[in-house]
Each structure stands twice: as structure tokens, then as C-alpha cells.
Amino acid sequence: MSLNKVILIGNVGKDPDVRYFDSGSAIASFPLATSERGYTLANGTVIPERTEWHNIVARRDLVSFVEKWVKKGSGLYVEGKIRTRTYDDQNGIKRYVTEIHADRIEFYSTGSRPADSSMAQTATNTSNTMSQPVQPNTGYQQPGTAIQSPSPSFSESNEADDLPF
Amino acid sequence: MSLNKVILIGNVGKDPDVRYFDSGSAIASFPLATSERGYTLANGTVIPERTEWHNIVARRDLVSFVEKWVKKGSGLYVEGKIRTRTYDDQNGIKRYVTEIHADRIEFYSTGSRPADSSMAQTATNTSNTMSQPVQPNTGYQQPGTAIQSPSPSFSESNEADDLPF
Amino acid sequence: MSLNKVILIGNVGKDPDVRYFDSGSAIASFPLATSERGYTLANGTVIPERTEWHNIVARRDLVSFVEKWVKKGSGLYVEGKIRTRTYDDQNGIKRYVTEIHADRIEFYSTGSRPADSSMAQTATNTSNTMSQPVQPNTGYQQPGTAIQSPSPSFSESNEADDLPF
Amino acid sequence: MSLNKVILIGNVGKDPDVRYFDSGSAIASFPLATSERGYTLANGTVIPERTEWHNIVARRDLVSFVEKWVKKGSGLYVEGKIRTRTYDDQNGIKRYVTEIHADRIEFYSTGSRPADSSMAQTATNTSNTMSQPVQPNTGYQQPGTAIQSPSPSFSESNEADDLPF
């Protein structure tokens, strides 16, 4: 009887941090910015642009995707849930930090070039016929794709649909 | 080029706090719980239930709606955006708090009784033919309504659609 | 530069239809009802309840989940995208049918019993310690779970999070 | 116990059709395209781009917004619910058409110019200090705005927040 759903489109603030644990699991995290454009009211009041920073946390299959493709500046579509965790800071004071635990991460092309979507979508689809990105971290690169309620990056994206309709 | 969207269904943790300002504006806030049911893994590991608390903030027209109808225990559907603000605590330490700024709040009946939705939906609809809730805060009351991509509580909900289809 | 996202919570209208193809692929489909509660306007006009029927289509991993667990009456959370396809009817007239292609399907308990969520969540999690539903199709059964931006039924749901936080 | 929610980002296929009724109500409708980018599978299979057309229906306050600002080519963010209605075609055959009844419509800038968002947002905010678009239908114009869980076009968008935080 509960729903906790977040949908974000924004830009990555810095290269993801990826940590591996002895258990074999891993976690990737990075900041994502969403921006509300400023405007001016009828009475002349200027409402400035406002940028919101979200702490994105990725686990399991999403870790390798993030590690391989997500960079500072990447334009992303992120679905997930809100989680607030507590920790004690250096002064022993209880602190709260709210994070978005991602269930889905997709590139969201910001409009410009007709990006090649195939290579970034599937961890298992490495031997495809598409050209690989040559200099993946040179500024604006986005293996991006349009999102149609973006299919799960790993389980469904690039599988063939050999169905009669 | 940005999207910051949150959709929650959960229960209100305590009666809302409503504050009025000299400017004439007002703000209502309350905690909302969403719960992830626990489960047991194949290997026997027990994953306990997990409850997430969200700080909901309502402004403008939503304030009077919240003040009038939302109580501890209310089952709500909330749409909004994530905002993190900072403040200095009593020790002058910068603190962060993440809130959900609501764009839409609707009652979400948790299934049981065929609740009467009309009275809770519209601030302008006070003289309707429906009975008012008598003891609005006695436990499980929910003026609730099913949600069909719930229409804005105040601008669209109970207006007649005198259209030919 | 595109988004096509649907989120539904409703009830299954009849047992799913599952079809298998020579290629090895399969498809499951079933109707899902969402209901808008009726209400009475201030002027006395009665707006009746309205039920919307959605054609849900599931593919790949979701097929076996649907086949095994989804029944007439099931309360479901469905995420997906809208797709309209055309076909020629028996009179050779072009017809349109709009479907929701599911990316995620979860049970959504309608409140009542503290349902046991584990068994319905993971196709690979059959040997867990939880009791199986005995009479899975006797009316109100729902292996259901609360949804926290429900994790992918198959790729993420019941995996252990052996992480330090 | 129901949710019927659609979120779309796409482009308008042709200028909206606006109809007025004797009752004083009005309705606007237009097609919106969302596109799934094509890709090539590992085995060489080419999956072509796929465009989905959605029938958007706007009522009440949204009508005047649509009439004034939405044009063929406009990049829009649309929230609403799915509705399928029936009608008898010229041969007396029952036909179905699925529409998206919009609860919210916002411009979604496709990246390029730093568009001025103020004028398109609020029907009541006509005397603001922002310049009005001079030739609103000359191709690419978009009064657009970034969307932060976009605030209701008419009830909340450009109101001042004269709150102390």
C-alpha cells in the first residue's frame, strides 16, 4: 500500500565514485543536477534559476553500466526511490543524507547530435555492429537514446523482438 | 532539459504543521511514510520491512486542503519535486534537509470502504450534497478517492464536464 | 528527447492470455482496470464512477511471472509505455488498438492482509524459505508487496544487499 | 485503489484543434509524437526508429494555454491519464480511440536556446516584465522551460514565493 517513485532527467556533476566490497557487491554514486529555470514576475521580482542536486546511488547491474558510461556532464534519465540514511559525523552528531537509489539509468540525449544508442544500452551487447565511442570522455559524449519509458538497461533493452507484431 | 518528479503513496505520520506568514502566504508540512515490505531470501536471510519517511511541504492552495483534511494516519497520494535546503543547526553546523514540495495531494483510499470522495476534493465545493465527515480524525478516516492520474485538487477535480463525450 | 511512461495501479480483469512462438519468445496479455470514483457536484450533478480498461502486454522475463502469478482479480502495479498498433479487422478495415507494454509488473496489495511478498517477486527465487501460496487463484490472493518504486521483478528484487549500509 | 498516470515528453504533430461548446466549455486536442531511437543488434538485425503518436486532449484552463502557445513542432511535457472512448464510425461499427487527458502541459525546451520561460507559463501573468514572443509560430519557438516536476501551468507556476525559505 505504498509507492516511492522518483523520475529525474538531469546532468551528472562529476565522475561517478565506484566502490567494491569484499562480498563481491559494488556501489556507484554520483551527483545529478536538475535545474529550474529562473523567471521574472509581473511585479518585477526576479526568481533566479535554481539547481537541485541529487545523490544517485546505483547497485548491482547498474554499477558496471555507470562505471563504463556515465561521466561528468552526462545527460541522464534516472528512475528510482528515495532513501534517507543516517550516519554520525566526525563530531558524533547524527546526520541525514537523502539519496536516490536507482532502478533504471538511461542516457538522455540533450537534443543535439543523433547519438548512437546501441553501445551504451546493454552490458551483454558488446559485440554489436555499431561503432564504439572513440573518446568516450571528451566533453559532450552521450551514447544517449530517446526514452520510451526507457527499457531496463540490462534486461530488456537491446533484445530482439522476433514477434509477429 | 530537466525533470524532477516524485510520486508517493503512503500514510501521514502526524497531524500537519501549518504556519502563516505576514505576507499572507502559508506553508503546511507533515511526514509521510512509505513502506517496503520485508521478505526472506532463498538463503534464509531475512530482509526486514523498511519504512521511509518523507518531509512533505505544501504551499498555496494546497495549504488549506491539508489543514482541513489531512490528519495523522491519512492515506495520501502525493506528487511533487525533491528539494534539499540547508540551514545552520544550533551549533552553527550546516545541515541538509530534503523535502518533497507537493504539486498535488489526493486522498488514496486503502481499499476498504467505498469512501465518498467529493468533500475532500475541492475547496470551493463546500455546499455539495454529500455528507461531511463527522469525526475526521478518528483513526482510519479517509475522504479518499481512487486516483486516475489524480486531477488537481482545486483546479480540476469536481468541475462538471458538460462535454458531448 | 522523448519520454513515454505509464504508471498504473489496478485490477486484472481476467486470467492472462499467454502465447508462445516458434522463435522461443512469448507474450502475455491481460486487461487491467483502473477506476475513478464517482462523486456529486455542488449543484447536485452526479458524476458516476468510471472504469478504464488497459490492455497490458508483457514480454520476455515478465511472461513467466505473469503466467505463474497473475490472475483475474490480482491487484497490480504496472509500469510501461504506450503503444498503438494497427490491424485489419474481418472487414478489411484498419483498426487501432492501444496497449501498455509493461516494463515492470508488481503485485500491489490492496491493504488488507500482510501479504508475503517473496515468492511472487523472483523467477529465480523458487527455493526460498517462504511458504508458497496454496490456492493461488481463490479470489483475493495477492502475493503482493508494497512498492517502493518497485524494483525490477527479476533483476533486482530479492537479491541480497550485503552492503555495509 | 487505482492509479492511471501518463508522463510524456515529445513533439506536437500539428497545430491544435480547439472547439468551443455552447455550455461555455472548450476542448483542445493535438497529436504528440514520442520516438524510440532505432539500433542494431549484435547479430546485425536493425531495429528501426519507432514513433508513437498520442492523442492529447486538454480541457478547462489548459485549453487557453494550448490555444495560445502550442503549435506544430512544439516540444512538450504532458502529464495526464489514459482514456479510451468508443464511437460508431460511418459504417455503424464501434470504434475505440485512446486519448491522453492532460492534467498538466509544459513546454520542454529541447536543449538549444536559453528560452525565456515566463510568458508561456501563466494565463494570469500577462502584464509581466518579460518580452512577449513576437512571432509565436515561426518555426522553432518555444516559450519553454526546464521542468522540475513542472508546476501547474496556471495555479502555481509564476506566483511569488515570499517565504522566508
Place this chain on the structure above:
DNA sequence: TTTT
């Protein structure tokens, strides 16, 4: 019929 739109966009990239």
C-alpha cells in the same frame, strides 16, 4: 503529423 513531430522531433533527433
Place this chain on the structure above:
DNA sequence: TTTT
């Protein structure tokens, strides 16, 4: 700390 990102983008427009």
C-alpha cells in the same frame, strides 16, 4: 559539481 552539471547543464541550458
